[in-house]
Amino acid sequence: MRATVTIRDVARLAEVHPGTVSRALNEQTRTLVNEETAERVLRAAEALGYRPNPIARGLKTNRSYTVGVLIPDMANPLFPPIMRGIEDRLGGAGYTALIVNTDNDAERERSHMDAMRARQVDGFIAATARLDTELLADVAAGGAPMVLVNRSLEDGSLAAVTVDDRQGIRLAVNHVAGLGHQHIGHVGGPQNLSTGHLRYLGFREAMADLGLAAPAEQIAFADAFTEAEGQRACAELLDRARGVTAVVAANDRLAMGCYDALEARGLACPDDVSVTGFNDMPFVDRLHPPLTSVRVPQREIGKMAADLLLSQLRDGSRDARQILLEPTLTVRGSTAPPRG
Amino acid sequence: MRATVTIRDVARLAEVHPGTVSRALNEQTRTLVNEETAERVLRAAEALGYRPNPIARGLKTNRSYTVGVLIPDMANPLFPPIMRGIEDRLGGAGYTALIVNTDNDAERERSHMDAMRARQVDGFIAATARLDTELLADVAAGGAPMVLVNRSLEDGSLAAVTVDDRQGIRLAVNHVAGLGHQHIGHVGGPQNLSTGHLRYLGFREAMADLGLAAPAEQIAFADAFTEAEGQRACAELLDRARGVTAVVAANDRLAMGCYDALEARGLACPDDVSVTGFNDMPFVDRLHPPLTSVRVPQREIGKMAADLLLSQLRDGSRDARQILLEPTLTVRGSTAPPRG
Numbered sequence: 001m002r003a004t005v006t007i008r009d010v011a012r013l014a015e016v017h018p019g020t021v022s023r024a025l026n027e028q029t030r031t032l033v034n035e036e037t038a039e040r041v042l043r044a045a046e047a048l049g050y051r052p053n054p055i056a057r058g059l060k061t062n063r064s065y066t067v068g069v070l071i072p073d074m075a076n077p078l079f080p081p082i083m084r085g086i087e088d089r090l091g092g093a094g095y096t097a098l099i100v101n102t103d104n105d106a107e108r109e110r111s112h113m114d115a116m117r118a119r120q121v122d123g124f125i126a127a128t129a130r131l132d133t134e135l136l137a138d139v140a141a142g143g144a145p146m147v148l149v150n151r152s153l154e155d156g157s158l159a160a161v162t163v164d165d166r167q168g169i170r171l172a173v174n175h176v177a178g179l180g181h182q183h184i185g186h187v188g189g190p191q192n193l194s195t196g197h198l199r200y201l202g203f204r205e206a207m208a209d210l211g212l213a214a215p216a217e218q219i220a221f222a223d224a225f226t227e228a229e230g231q232r233a234c235a236e237l238l239d240r241a242r243g244v245t246a247v248v249a250a251n252d253r254l255a256m257g258c259y260d261a262l263e264a265r266g267l268a269c270p271d272d273v274s275v276t277g278f279n280d281m282p283f284v285d286r287l288h289p290p291l292t293s294v295r296v297p298q299r300e301i302g303k304m305a306a307d308l309l310l311s312q313l314r315d316g317s318r319d320a321r322q323i324l325l326e327p328t329l330t331v332r333g334s335t336a337p338p339r340g
Numbered sequence: 341m342r343a344t345v346t347i348r349d350v351a352r353l354a355e356v357h358p359g360t361v362s363r364a365l366n367e368q369t370r371t372l373v374n375e376e377t378a379e380r381v382l383r384a385a386e387a388l389g390y391r392p393n394p395i396a397r398g399l400k401t402n403r404s405y406t407v408g409v410l411i412p413d414m415a416n417p418l419f420p421p422i423m424r425g426i427e428d429r430l431g432g433a434g435y436t437a438l439i440v441n442t443d444n445d446a447e448r449e450r451s452h453m454d455a456m457r458a459r460q461v462d463g464f465i466a467a468t469a470r471l472d473t474e475l476l477a478d479v480a481a482g483g484a485p486m487v488l489v490n491r492s493l494e495d496g497s498l499a500a501v502t503v504d505d506r507q508g509i510r511l512a513v514n515h516v517a518g519l520g521h522q523h524i525g526h527v528g529g530p531q532n533l534s535t536g537h538l539r540y541l542g543f544r545e546a547m548a549d550l551g552l553a554a555p556a557e558q559i560a561f562a563d564a565f566t567e568a569e570g571q572r573a574c575a576e577l578l579d580r581a582r583g584v585t586a587v588v589a590a591n592d593r594l595a596m597g598c599y600d601a602l603e604a605r606g607l608a609c610p611d612d613v614s615v616t617g618f619n620d621m622p623f624v625d626r627l628h629p630p631l632t633s634v635r636v637p638q639r640e641i642g643k644m645a646a647d648l649l650l651s652q653l654r655d656g657s658r659d660a661r662q663i664l665l666e667p668t669l670t671v672r673g674s675t676a677p678p679r680g
Contacts, residue, residue, distance in 0.1 A: 019451035023458070032454045034478070066455050074439075075420035075622075083414050087441060091448065096455035099414075099439040101427060108431065111359035114372040115406050115436035118363075119459040134374070256626065282415075286596065288628035 005050045007094055014044035018094030021045070022065050067309060068116035069097045070126040072104045077281045078298060079127065082149065085302020086125060093310050095122070102128050110135055117142065123309050125149060145312035147305045151194055152322055159312070161304045161323045165195055166202030168294040168327035172248045172276040173206035175292070175329055179337045181246040181274065182212060187233045187258055188221040189250035196225075199250045199278065217241045222254055230257020231264075238265065238273075245273055245338040252277035252284050252293055255334075259287070270336035280330050289333035296327050345390045347434055354384035358434035361385070362405050407649065408456035409437045410466040412444045417621045418638060419467065422489065425642020426465060433650050435462070442468050450475055457482065463649050465489060485652035487645045491534055492662055499652070501644045501663045505535055506542030508634040508667035512588045512616040513546035515632070515669055519677045521586040521614065522552060527573045527598055528561040529590035536565075539590040539618065557581045562594055570597020571604075578605065578613075585613055585678040592617035592624050595631055595674075610676035620670050629673035636667050 010025075011018040016037060023029040024041035033041070044050075067090055071079050083099065090097050098121060100112040109128060113135060116124070123145040136158070139146055152160035176184055186203040189196025200219070207214040220237040222229035234247060234257060249255035255277035262269050269275050269289055277284060277293035284291040304323050312319060350365075351358040356377060363369040364381035373381070384390075407430055411419050423439065430437050438461060440452040449468060453475060456464070464479065467489040476498070479486055492500035516524055526543040529536030540559070547554040560577040562569035574587060574597060589595035595617035602609050609615050609629055617624060617633035624631040644663050652659060 017447040017451035019455060020447070023451075023454055029454075029458055032458050034450075034474070064455075064459065066459060074414065074423050077417070080415035083441060096440060096452045098456070098459070099441070100436060101423060101439070105357075107355075107357040107360065110374075111357040111363075112436045114363055114369075115359060115404075116438070118369055118372055119404065119406060119438070119461075121459075138374070283623050283627075286628070287623075287626055 005048045007050070008092065009048055010041065010045045010050050011094075013048060014041045016041060018092065019065055019096055022094045064120045064122055065094055066096045066098050066119070066121045067306075068113070068121040068124045069099045070102050070109065070112065070124065070128050071099060072102050072128045074101050078279055078296070081298035082127060082302040082305075085299035085304075086306045087302075088299075089303050089306035089310065095310075097125075104128060113139070117144070123147075123313055125305050125309055145309055145318060147309045147312075149301060149305045156322055157320055159308045159320050159322070161301050161308065161325065163296050163301065163325050163327055165198035166205060168278060168296070168329075169199045169202030169248060169250075170206040170209075171327065171329040172278070172292075172294055173203060173210070175331065176246040176248065176274055176276065176335055177210050177212065179246075179274070179335060181338050183218070183241070183243045183245055184212065184214070185218045185220070185237045185241055185244040185247045186214070187230055187237060187247055187249040187254050188219060189225050189254065190223055191221060193225075196221075196250055203248060215241075218244060222250070222257070225251050225253050227253050227257040227260065230254030231260040232257070234258040234261035235264070238262075238267075246275070246335070247273060248276050250278055252279045252281045252291060255284075255291055255293070256287065270334050271339065274335040274338075276335060285332060287334075292332045292335040293330055294327050295330045297325050301325060345388045347390070348432065349388055350381065350385045350390050351434075353388060354381045356381060358432060359405060359436055362434040404460045404462055405434055406436050406438050406459070406461045407646075408453070408461040408464045409439045410442050410449065410452065410464065410468050411439060412442050412468045414441050418619055418636070421638035422467060422642040422645075425639035425644075426646045427642075428639075429643050429646035429650065435650075437465075444468060453479070457484070463487075463653055465645050465649055485649055485658060487649045487652075489641060489645045496662055497660055499648045499660050499662070501641050501648065501665065503636050503641065503665050503667055505538035506545060508618060508636070508669075509539045509542030509588060509590075510546040510549075511667065511669040512618070512632075512634055513543060513550070515671065516586040516588065516614055516616065516675055517550050517552065519586075519614070519675060521678050523558070523581070523583045523585050524552065524554070525558045525560070525577045525581055525584040525587045526554070527570055527577060527587055527589040527594050528559060529565050529594065530563055531561060533565075536561075536590055543588060555581075558584060562590070562597070565591050565593050567593050567597040567600065570594030571600040572597070574598040574601035575604070578602075578607075586615070586675070587613060588616050590618055592619045592621045592631060592633055595624075595633070596627065599627070610674050611679065614675040614678075616675060625672060627674075632672045632675040633670055634667050635670045637665050641665060 011021045024033045024038040102109040125147050127149040148160040188200045217240040220233040222233040258275045277291045280293040280295040347358050351361045364373045364378040442449040463485040465487050488500040528540045557580040560573040562573040598615045617631045620633040620635040
């Protein structure tokens with residue numbers, strides 16, 4: 001049996017992007033493609049005997065081959081690799097990702113989402129930390145497929161790709177405990193964000209499993225995932241719990257703030273206090289000292305999310321699969337055995 | 341005379357985003373807005389006596405209130421602040437920015453551009469380092485307004501906002517020369533990119549104006565703006581020109597590569613060799629040593645580009661204004677007087 005000819009085969013022969021093939025083969029959108037290119041595509045499709053796959057083309061005939069991607073903050077270095085993963089997969093299937101930046105602002109989120117729905121995107125990937133439940137209900141009622149990234153719904157009603165935050169913090173706690181630390185502090189993130197809350201719970205659990213005490217004075221919360229808040233919370237923690245020899249921070253920017261708090265009181269990292277981060281952002285290997293950090297498979301998250309969405313677009317299902325990815329730990333110079 | 345009531349006044353009273361006001365007031369798009377919200381907007385508009393400004397609403401009646409923004413690489417930390425500036429201005433005027441990532445790939449660029457044209461965006465802002473001239477001609481022929489960012493056309497036929505690259509390098513050269521350095525090297529970027537080429541020309545000019553020699557052995561080019569290429573080029577330069585006491589790099593990532601090259605041969609920065617970067621990326625103040633770098637007004641670039649586009653959308657003109665912004669220098673620990 002001969003393998004089915006796909007849109008990608010046509011794209012390869014015509015030396016164009018699969019999205020261009022989609023548009024050239026669709027009479028409604030052909031005028032958008034350069035005339036010479038459209039002819040090349042049509043010739044390639046004929047040469048290969050390409051027939052649009054009725055399932056792949058979906059039930060909707062007026063598919064736009066665009067997907068809306070909502071991200072909360074472009075300046076957060078977490079998102080570029082996630083986007084890269086999403087685009088690797090979507091691009092290969094002939095889709096264009098239209099990205100909007102929501103700043104975690106409810107009104108902006110709704111406005112941008114409405115604008116994309118008006119532009120008839122085929123589906124959504126939402127990487128926003130919070131998302132209006134009313135808005136989600138609207139989208140679900142409208143029948144647009146949607147996949148969540150870095151957060152999930154409690155009732156599991158929408159497909160979601162998340163990272164095991166508790167497990168990530170457990171890796172950091174086990175690492176410093178393995179070096180001999182017993183008095184371990186936590187600089188936590190905002191507790192109204194799921195990442196901040198789950199990492200705090202992970203810290204408590206990991207400490208309990210090791211039989212180590214984690215009294216309230218060894219924990220301080222930042223009001224935002226910023227260096228300034230990390231510095232403030234770490235200073236508070238050092239004031240209250242003087243015996244602490246290691247600090248597990250809820251993300252890398254908070255960990256950088258811990259560096260500042262230590263420096264401000266003449267303490268050395270890791271000689272006096274070890275510090276760990278979370279996310280393994282670009283360039284944390286160039287900090288002084290290089291930061292030990294929990295690594296999240298960001299590109300993989302993006303690929304998985306795109307795969308889930310493409311599968312919904314292909315078969316018209318609203319499969320609400322929940323995927324939980326495992327983090328790893330990258331050990332660098334910011335952690336060492338306690339003095340003495 | 342009473343000031344004119346704007347869409348922003350209505351948004352403020354109704355406590356919604358200006359884009360939501362646009363959609364709620366337009367009968368064609370009202371159904372996209374939550375019913376209760378739409379009513380609140382209509383009441384607010386009535387209370388304030390708001391009348392859509394016929395010029396602001398434009399000559400096209402079916403405006404989409406979306407703008408396509410093409411960026412070459414989301415992972416480049418230059419772009420988030422530029423996007424922030426673009427969105428500050430577009431959002432205030434009720435527009436949504438639909439962002440696509442082109443990876444500087446010609447086929448992807450065309451495909452994404454076609455997808456956005458099919459979604460009927462009102463205009464484009466393109467921050468891609470290269471852009472197919474055929475594609476530009478297509479867009480121009482289609483009448484869509486477009487503003488270029490970080491690059492301009494030689495014939496000045498499209499509006500553009502750029503930064504004075506030569507002046508930026510001159511600031512760096514003058515700074516290290518002012519510290520007493522005479523043997524100054526340049527680790528240049530790829531010469532097929534305008535930023536790489538203009539910064540190299542700026543280096544030659546600034547050295548000549550100071551009466552300092554800049555022989556070919558004091559200049560080495562990287563094949564890409566990466567740390568690895570910066571290290572390779574800097575090592576080559578140090579081999580050829582042993583008397584060099586300062587290196588002016590064409591961007592921050594190349595400067596980080598210079599740090600690596602110095603460390604590999606046991607040289608200290610700034611004690612043995614001073615180093616400067618370009619872009620003043622996030623976290624370069626946390627490198628060891630903190631990097632002296634040319635600062636580019638990125639957010640301002642984004643705001644200016646959005647203003648130029650909004651002005652074209654308002655009056656239907658195709659004003660090809662060329663705006664050149666001035667960089668500044670941020671001095672940190674990577675530059676010091678030469679030994680002795």
